[in-house]
Amino acid sequence: MPEMRFTIRWPDGAEESCYSPSLVISEYMTAGESYTVSDFAERCRTALNIASERVRAxxxxxxxxxxxxxGRIEQASARFAPDAPVTVVSFET
Known part of the structure; x- marks a missing residue:
């Protein structure tokens, strides 16, 4: 199963490298695009749960x-206003 990392930039400018066990994350976000914290967290919730279920299957x-x-994304998201921007910097496979 192909895994990928995706780099994000939080509203405070901090960048974080995140992990997905599946390429499905790239179906829910686009590199170079910004999303509100609440939208970003929901997209991650959906995609990472799908990825986890693919591993289960x-x-x-x-x-x-x-x-x-x-869990780390949801915890970090709670530090910011729901409408603050999170940028997806890149995807790496």
């Missing part, structure tokens, strides 16, 4: 790395 267990990444 293939290997018989959910992807704890995807769920951990989602």
């Amino acid at each position: 293939k290997y018989g267990f959910a992807c704890s790395s995807a769920l951990d990444q989602l």
Whole structure:
């Protein structure tokens, strides 16, 4: 299963490298685009849960790395206003 990393820029300018066990994340976001914190978190929630379920279908267990990444994104998102911008800087496979 192809995995990917995606780099994001939070509203405070901090960049973070994030993990997805599947390329599905790139179906929910576009590199170079900005999303509100609330929209970004929802897109990540959807895509990383799909990615985790793909791992479950293939290997018989959910992807704890995807769920951990989602937890970190949700925790970081709570520090910002829901309408603040998060930029997807790049995707790396």
